[in-house]
Amino acid sequence: MNKKVQDILSKMTLEDKISLCNGADFWHSKAMAQYSIPAVTMSDGPHGVRCQKNGADMLGVNESEPATCFPTAVTSGATWDAALLKAEGQAIGEEGLSCSVDVVLGPGVNIKRNPLCGRNFEYFSEDPYIAGAMGAAWVQGAQSTGAGTSLKHFAANNQEYKRFNGNSQVDERTLRELYLPAFETVIKTAQPETVMCSYPRINNVHASDNHWLLTDVLRKDWGFAGLVVTDWGAMCDRVKAMHAGCDLSMPGGSTYMEDWVAAAVRDGTLPESDVDACAARVIALALKGESRPKGHAFDKDAHNALAQKIAENGAVLLKNEGGILPLDAGDIALIGEMARTMRYQGAGSSHINPTQLTTLCDALPGVPFAAGCDVKGAVTEESLREAAETARKAKIAVVCAGLPDIYESEGFDRETMSMPEGHVRLIETVAAANPNTVVVLLCGCAVEMPWLDKVKAVLYMGLPGQAGGAAAANLLTGKANPSGKLTETWPLCYDDVPSRDTFGKKTTHYKEGLYAGYHYYDTAGKAVRFPFGYGLSYTQFAYSDLKIEGRTVSATVTNTGSTAGAEVVQLYVAPPKNGPYRPAKELKGFAKVSLQPGESQTVHFELNDRSFAVWCDGWQVPAGSYEICIGASVADIRLHAALNVDGVSLAAPDWQKGSWYETLQGLPTDAEFAALCGSALQSDPEPKKGAFTMEHSTMELKDISGAMMLMFKGTESTIAKSFGGKKDYSDPTFKMMVMSGADAPLRAAVLSSCGMFPANLAEGMLALANGHPLQGIKKMVKK
Numbered sequence: 001m002n003k004k005v006q007d008i009l010s011k012m013t014l015e016d017k018i019s020l021c022n023g024a025d026f027w028h029s030k031a032m033a034q035y036s037i038p039a040v041t042m043s044d045g046p047h048g049v050r051c052q053k054n055g056a057d058m059l060g061v062n063e064s065e066p067a068t069c070f071p072t073a074v075t076s077g078a079t080w081d082a083a084l085l086k087a088e089g090q091a092i093g094e095e096g097l098s099c100s101v102d103v104v105l106g107p108g109v110n111i112k113r114n115p116l117c118g119r120n121f122e123y124f125s126e127d128p129y130i131a132g133a134m135g136a137a138w139v140q141g142a143q144s145t146g147a148g149t150s151l152k153h154f155a156a157n158n159q160e161y162k163r164f165n166g167n168s169q170v171d172e173r174t175l176r177e178l179y180l181p182a183f184e185t186v187i188k189t190a191q192p193e194t195v196m197c198s199y200p201r202i203n204n205v206h207a208s209d210n211h212w213l214l215t216d217v218l219r220k221d222w223g224f225a226g227l228v229v230t231d232w233g234a235m236c237d238r239v240k241a242m243h244a245g246c247d248l249s250m251p252g253g254s255t256y257m258e259d260w261v262a263a264a265v266r267d268g269t270l271p272e273s274d275v276d277a278c279a280a281r282v283i284a285l286a287l288k289g290e291s292r293p294k295g296h297a298f299d300k301d302a303h304n305a306l307a308q309k310i311a312e313n314g315a316v317l318l319k320n321e322g323g324i325l326p327l328d329a330g331d332i333a334l335i336g337e338m339a340r341t342m343r344y345q346g347a348g349s350s351h352i353n354p355t356q357l358t359t360l361c362d363a364l365p366g367v368p369f370a371a372g373c374d375v376k377g378a379v380t381e382e383s384l385r386e387a388a389e390t391a392r393k394a395k396i397a398v399v400c401a402g403l404p405d406i407y408e409s410e411g412f413d414r415e416t417m418s419m420p421e422g423h424v425r426l427i428e429t430v431a432a433a434n435p436n437t438v439v440v441l442l443c444g445c446a447v448e449m450p451w452l453d454k455v456k457a458v459l460y461m462g463l464p465g466q467a468g469g470a471a472a473a474n475l476l477t478g479k480a481n482p483s484g485k486l487t488e489t490w491p492l493c494y495d496d497v498p499s500r501d502t503f504g505k506k507t508t509h510y511k512e513g514l515y516a517g518y519h520y521y522d523t524a525g526k527a528v529r530f531p532f533g534y535g536l537s538y539t540q541f542a543y544s545d546l547k548i549e550g551r552t553v554s555a556t557v558t559n560t561g562s563t564a565g566a567e568v569v570q571l572y573v574a575p576p577k578n579g580p581y582r583p584a585k586e587l588k589g590f591a592k593v594s595l596q597p598g599e600s601q602t603v604h605f606e607l608n609d610r611s612f613a614v615w616c617d618g619w620q621v622p623a624g625s626y627e628i629c630i631g632a633s634v635a636d637i638r639l640h641a642a643l644n645v646d647g648v649s650l651a652a653p654d655w656q657k658g659s660w661y662e663t664l665q666g667l668p669t670d671a672e673f674a675a676l677c678g679s680a681l682q683s684d685p686e687p688k689k690g691a692f693t694m695e696h697s698t699m700e701l702k703d704i705s706g707a708m709m710l711m712f713k714g715t716e717s718t719i720a721k722s723f724g725g726k727k728d729y730s731d732p733t734f735k736m737m738v739m740s741g742a743d744a745p746l747r748a749a750v751l752s753s754c755g756m757f758p759a760n761l762a763e764g765m766l767a768l769a770n771g772h773p774l775q776g777i778k779k780m781v782k783k
Ligand code: BGC
Pocket: 044, 045, 057, 058, 059, 105, 152, 231, 232, 349
């Protein structure tokens, strides 16, 4: 602890130390002038700065200051270009500081376990290696400006359903090898100033209270020296959290649970040194604010140009039959409301108020256009007829389609992997009218594509940010050459997803273990729509000269086409097939190289013990012959060679033999998962009257308790007031607000309300609901 921090701490009362660890309001920690402690200002993250001067909220509902809306992580991650991510981080750091923000809340490096997670667009990948590399570059860029960052959401937050009080049951090996390494990479290589703990329980212990996660793993194993802040409203039990090393509870404004801590210190159940450690980290972060270069203007045009460059480099060309792309802008018609009302970012806390916006229609002025559908994706016979007519008159019809806002958002998960029926009908109608149909796809995650054979080309833009239209136009017309590659597998249909039966439950069993994403499809030999790492270019690349010297691998890549382009060269390690179960291949290196026609470049990869290791009570390298695979995607390996690795001999555990983890037939059984975890399956008992707790939400209790139904209706109506009184669940913002307000446990609702919904009121209502009216009223009238 530095001397200044120590001096301040030594002067503070216990109550003030505890109070300091609770924020002041929505975006600030407490300033304590009597101790010369300034406030810390925080703002979302992660693909732009959502700095709110008025009307603060955690869901991106109220307006924020104009800021560059960079492509969301689904697109920036697909660049596979750490230098671009670093530049993005730097630009966001500058924009944050210009708004006097100390800590920008990003990046998000959670693993995309299932395509239906509503927040997948905010995350980089299903693979921890690429997610870690992209996240680390972002943090390095942002912190190089003097701004702080917050790596989120730590950890195992892979669905939105019951996000505040769900439970992720997952075995330690899967955590260590799949869900934690992206965080580990960012911590070890970029030292973010803060880490944001996630909402859900991990193996039944809330992230905020999880000593194993926040102290043993994060601080002791990985050497994290910064501050842990809760996700907004994620603080579960302040006493346990202090001991776990969860420093700052946000948002602030409520004193809820502060008295528990003081009592626990006084009765000796919580050492004061735990409170001191948390308070010291808050002071240290607050003091850093004094030297941040705040208040400078940023270059809006330069940042917009960077956003466009990232979108151009992250777009993935999924199909290009007969080389129909690139095209001549004079030959086309643009179809689809999304070309005009472009979907370029997702809803929720990451929502940015852009400095400017270029849609595809803006970027291709004068091109014939037909909306074909409305913003929600609905079509009419008339809109389809008009679309077909417009398509027929053009040489090439470009349809802009994907997922409208309501389909994916923070706060709830997608209900299906299908696109809206209207978009599918629109694509099919246009394709029937014009055989040269190209689809520009705008969505934050994989979708089913039953129409794929009917169209000639598909350009996947993800959610490409404010300059996405300009980027798409440049890619379609060949001013830019696509070079993005998918960082997630696109399965043929949802029925192929290995977590399909456990995703979206309050307790979600991570039964598939390490077999999420390509780990599963590649090992099981399951056909997919597009494999992990896949993406086409307007040129071609040849691979040659694989060399392995010690732990250094090199290979040469040559542009054999006639256009300049960039290739993402991927290195996978395939382990020997014995011992503890392992995916057939895992990504352990990548390099993006830009090449002129005919040009070659040799790329080098450095492997280390972790490239081969498994978690088995610590990292262990199983000895044996590994295959080093170099390819253009996980399914397109161009070069491979064997490498003998010294290490230990690890036997397969008995339970593994013949189990799903070896056969990959069907789905794992409960018994197999229990064996993998070494413990029984966890579950959440149905709430029972008399035993409702602050961990239940009004939504969970409304059908069994009149008092809770009243509260639910009240919440719904209060939210509806900001929507002209309409309870419109087809409006993503309304739905998200209801899910976040009414489906948050009472404890989180109190905390997230910044003092508007006091704890005694929640506790009183709870007592009423539990059948104790007198107790309830007493609590409610308590000052
Ligand atoms: C989100 C975080 C965000 C925070 C503050 C939460 O609901 O999960 O990602 O940083 O709100 O807006």
